Amino acid sequence: MDxxxxxxxxxxxxxxxxxxxxYAGNRHNVGFMVADLLAERIGGxxxxxxxxxxxxxxxxxxxxxxxxxxxxxxxxxxFMNLSGGPVNALRDFYKVPVANIVAVHDELDIDYGTLRVKxxxxxxxxxxxxxxxxxxxxxxxRVRCGIGRPPGRMQVADFVLKDFxxxxxxxxxxxxxxxxxAVECLVIEGLERAQSTYNS
Numbered sequence: 001m002d003x004x005x006x007x008x009x010x011x012x013x014x015x016x017x018x019x020x021x022x023y024a025g026n027r028h029n030v031g032f033m034v035a036d037l038l039a040e041r042i043g044g045x046x047x048x049x050x051x052x053x054x055x056x057x058x059x060x061x062x063x064x065x066x067x068x069x070x071x072x073x074x075x076x077x078x079f080m081n082l083s084g085g086p087v088n089a090l091r092d093f094y095k096v097p098v099a100n101i102v103a104v105h106d107e108l109d110i111d112y113g114t115l116r117v118k119x120x121x122x123x124x125x126x127x128x129x130x131x132x133x134x135x136x137x138x139x140x141x142r143v144r145c146g147i148g149r150p151p152g153r154m155q156v157a158d159f160v161l162k163d164f165x166x167x168x169x170x171x172x173x174x175x176x177x178x179x180x181x182a183v184e185c186l187v188i189e190g191l192e193r194a195q196s197t198y199n200s
Contacts, residue, residue, distance in 0.1 A: 016128035025163035052089035081127035084135035101140035110146030
């Protein structure tokens with residue numbers, strides 16, 4: 001954690017995806033899937049957040065004591081390429097330092113089922129990250145959920161907006177569960193521990 005970040009500052013965990021039932025099972029929506037599982041774990045339900053174009057759940061994760069963290073889980077209800085606006089509105093409203101923001105998103109350049117946790121960096125062509133970086137800079141955390149590259153000559157846009165294949169779905173629950181574990185580890189124990197445990 002950034003030494004300038006107060007220990008009691010909340011964390012904003014943003015699952016990236018597209019709203020609407022037609023997108024729910026898409027590869028591009030794995031961030032929403034992880035956010036939904038984290039909400040389930042803290043016993044919360046997503047609700048519309050005031051003026052911000054997002055759904056949120058507020059709660060705490062971690063054991064009682066100094067490692068217990070206040071978190072705001074968020075799913076932007078704009079489309080993916082406009083995610084930055086809702087996230088920035090939530091950041092301002094909840095007074096979250098940029099270093100305490102975690103974007104959970106799909107990543108083409110990592111094999112399916114593989115995770116990478118990092119701080120800062122480029123957007124790698126991901127429109128959700130591009131929008132977030134444009135509104136608040138790049139120094140937020142990312143939990144990158146590998147979905148692999150499109151087969152053959154399939155366009156990237158077609159690939160990310162398709163549902164996971166039947167083979168992939170056999171491991172999807174495990175993958176989403178592990179990504180949620182990685183988010184919790186990052187928030188409670190810090191970046192180095194999360195990287196050494198989950199960056200495979």
